[in-house]
Amino acid sequence: MSAKPISLKILAAHLDLTVGTVSRALNGYADISPVTRKRVKRAADELGYRANQNARRLSIGNPETVGYLMPRVSSSIAQPFVAQLLQGLGEALSKRSWDLLVVQPNSSKDEMAHIERMVRSGRVGGLVISRPLKNDPRIRLLQDLKCPFVVHGRTASCADYAWYDVDGDDAFVTAVNHLVSLGHSRTAFIGAPLQHQFAQDRLNGYRSAVQENGLVVDEDLIQIADFSDDGGEVATNMLLDLPVPPTAIVCVSDTMALGALAAIRSRGLLPGVDISVIGYDGLKFGIHSNPPLTTMAQPQAHAGRRLGDMLLAIIDGDDPSKHQELQRAHLLRRKTDGPLHNATVQTNVSIREEIL
Amino acid sequence: MSAKPISLKILAAHLDLTVGTVSRALNGYADISPVTRKRVKRAADELGYRANQNARRLSIGNPETVGYLMPRVSSSIAQPFVAQLLQGLGEALSKRSWDLLVVQPNSSKDEMAHIERMVRSGRVGGLVISRPLKNDPRIRLLQDLKCPFVVHGRTASCADYAWYDVDGDDAFVTAVNHLVSLGHSRTAFIGAPLQHQFAQDRLNGYRSAVQENGLVVDEDLIQIADFSDDGGEVATNMLLDLPVPPTAIVCVSDTMALGALAAIRSRGLLPGVDISVIGYDGLKFGIHSNPPLTTMAQPQAHAGRRLGDMLLAIIDGDDPSKHQELQRAHLLRRKTDGPLHNATVQTNVSIREEIL
DNA sequence: TTGCTTTACGAAACCGCTTTCGGTTAGCGT
DNA sequence: ACGCTAACCGAAAGCGGTTTCGTAAAGCAA
Structure with missing residues (x-):
């Protein structure tokens, strides 16, 4: 040694x-x-x-490294995805003994500068980015730089790059259909700011599902809030204060759904019987929430590996548009979804509040 | 462009x-x-x-990169730490625009090989490792390789390297003292396999606190289980099946504590009134557990930054033993701790079970 | 033996950047 | 006018590998 x-x-x-x-x-x-x-x-x-890898890579002209841009944290409940995604990426890369570089940008400007530096300085041969905005400048930049990349998620116009995503539209159709089949005709939607494409996708799914079931979309039942448990709580309180509150709520994430549960409980209502709640993500922690959270679960572990494999293939010369993978989420029933009960409880509450 | x-x-x-x-x-x-x-x-x-960074770093003879060895996942509830730690590390490194390489080892052998390759190939100028075992071979290896490193956590003999840790011993003294002050004289300990030093530290704290309060340590009340929520549940069931079950439980992690809550609830008991439970970590989603989990919280966000700063200082030539930082955890009371109630409930249960 | 491939290695250019070392030019004093 | 120092820049030697090219030795056929 x-x-x-x-x-x-x-x-x-x-x-x-x-x-x-x-x-x-x-x-x-x-x-x-x-x-x-x-x-x-x-x-x-x-x-x-x-x-010596610096020497070797300089010589062969290949960084043999890919970068991962961490999603900018909302400081809220720490992202449980990240660890899993990194693990999957690592596995995919280790097959060729490539390296994985992670970057934590502070601002959007910072992020763009990071990207530009990393690719121009030859530090990475490819990048994976996540949670794209509706019109994400990073994608444009990477295309201009002709740098191979894959995105975890996708934008509206996603034809010409590689991505891995789960179908949020479809998932919310499934969720709403499920609630309708339980008798709910007034289902609310709690979403995240719509500059995120995923937020838009899931809202679209909600809207179309409501309509496909012959119901009308009540804009009051659509609440956009901060992408956190607190946001979910605030939004739920708005909904419960409505003259005619919803009997079910679908949430754009499990984290927001947890906030929803808190708001519901704090009014003495019981999630799953008085009001149904369905989250999205399938976080394992949902087992331990109060009550255990019904959710649209996605095949988490898969994402990292697939993204890694796709990126390597593209770096090898594959056409990015050939690598687009859409997974489906499935309904994971736990305890926060239930049939439209005697709606007396929350109705009474709202009526009581109106009288006061 | x-x-x-x-x-x-x-x-x-x-x-x-x-x-x-x-x-x-x-x-x-x-x-x-x-x-x-x-x-x-x-x-x-x-x-x-x-x-070109490969060229530059080759020339200056400095990789300007540090590596982070991800803890080998127990696949359970995904590690919420990782993202936070990476963020902190990233911040510390970005001040000098160093890079962060993350490695996901599969096995212990794999991990050793990774370390050896990364430092010998000049890919990294330093490493951060986490969750050391009691006698961790990685530490020996890194010392032999004369590679600067910091460890998140520490071993029993930790005098000659740099580490950042929170005092698990102290934390469990605090937790047990708190429970004693609530009137509990039969407090159980749910731990993780003792090859992990942190598991040993926390058990030590538990033991000494029990004794300092003039009580005797009942070995039956010490349950070691898999480091997961399921493990916590199994261990709790063991405890509740005891002839004289505990009236309070301290758990080596929040994740295990969640399993404990599940086991307790499944017996129709109410955590916090029938049996107190205190977790460890201070994970934010403990707010949403059933009931909200009382826990020993640690200053999470800090760790990454400190580890990064320490590592850079050591690479600059500082004596590693000068960089040892012990944080204290503080009691974060939520709803799973409470005074020693009328102990009839669980006693009745256990008696009932004995009769059957 | 001559001549011609193979075989197996040495020599050297190169990857892109850093850094030391010299040397030319300008500027100054006398 | 001369000499001397400073200011500025060019030249070149690395850093530690990879890869092309050339060539001596060895093998084979005639």
Whole structure:
């Protein structure tokens, strides 16, 4: 276990060969005799030789590294996705022993600058970004830079780049249909700011599902709030204060749904019987909420690996538009969805409030 | 927005200067006239020049990169820490515009190999590892490799390296004392496998606190289980099946505590009144558990930044043993701790079970 | 033996940048 | 006018690899 890393030069000297020969021997060139190749390899791992990656990558002109731009945190309940996504990415990359660089941008400007620096400085051969905005400048930038990239999520016009997403539109159709089948005709939607494409997709799903069921969309039942549990709570309070409150709520995320549950409980109502709530994400923690949260679950573990594989393929020259993968979320029933009960409870509440 | 990155050479040609001169102009050497320096800088960002980092780092002999070894996942409730830690690390590193490399090892052997490769190949100038085992081979390896590193957590003999940890021993003393002050004399401990040093620390705190309060440690009240919510549930069921079950439980993590709550509720008991539960971590979603989880909270956001700063200082030559930071956890009371109630409820239950 | 491939390695250019070292030019004093 | 110092820039040697090209030795045929 020496401290100083040993270079190709001193390895070559040790073997009484030239660096070029040693390099070719290690890299499996055909013009090296089997005996010297063996000799070189043996010496190499006896001395613990590891090629300097900066030198190697400079030479071969390939950073063999991809970058991951962390979503800018909303500081709220920490993103449980990130760890899983990184794990999946890591797995995909490790098959070729590429490296994974993560970047935590502070502002949007900062993020653009980061991207531009990383690709121009040759630090990464590709990037994965997540949670695109409706009209995401990062995508434009990356296309201009001709830098391979994949996006976790997608925008409205997503034909010409690679993405992995779960169908939020479809998911909310499923959720609303489920609630309708339980008898609910007044289902509210709690969403996140619509500059995020996913927020728009899920709202679209909600709208079309309501209409497909022969109901009319009541704009009062659509609440956009901060993308956090607190946001969910605020939005739910707005809904419950309505003259005619909803009997069910679909939320754009599990985190917001947790806030909804809190608001409902704080009024003495019971989620799942007095008001149904369906979240989105399928976070495992939902098992432990009060009551356990019904949610549209997505195949989390998959995303990272798929994104990694896609990115590598594109870097290899694949057409990005060939790599677009849309997963479906499935309904994971726990305890916050239920049939339209005797609606007396919350109706009484709202009526009582109106009288006061 | 050109696609091909422009090199120092073509920038120099563009300016009718040599590469050396341009390089020095950009890097603030004194032997460059102010006018040419301006000229160079202007041309540089007009053309969008970014120094190739592989080349630069090879030349200066510094990878300007640190690695983060992700804790090997127990697949359970995804690690909420990771994202926060990465964010903090990123912030610390970005002050010098260093890069952050994350590695996801599969096995312990894999992990050792990763470390060895990363440092020997000059990919990283330092590493941060987390959740050390009692006798962690990674620490030995890194010391042998003379690679700067910091550890998130610490081992029993932690005098000669840098670490950031929160005092688990102290935290469990606080937790047990709190429960004793509420009248509990039979407090159980749910822990994780003791090869993890943190598990041992917290158990030590539990033991000494029990004794300091003039009570005797009942080994039956110490349950070691899988480090997950399921583990917590299993352990709690063991405890509740005891002839004389505990009236309070301290858990080595919030995740395990959630499992404990589930087990308690499933027996028709109410956490916080029939049995008190205190978790550890202070995860924000504890607010939404049933009931909201009382926990020993730690200053999460801080860890990443501190670890990053420490690592940079050590790379700069600081003595690692000068960088050891022990934070204290504080009691965050929510709803799962309460006074020793009429203990009849759970006693009746256990008695009932014995009779059957 | 000569001549011609193979085989197996050495030599050297190159990747893009940093940094030391020299040397030319300008500016100053005398 | 001369010499001397400073200011500025060019030249070149690395950093540690990869890869092309050339060539000596070895093999084979005639």
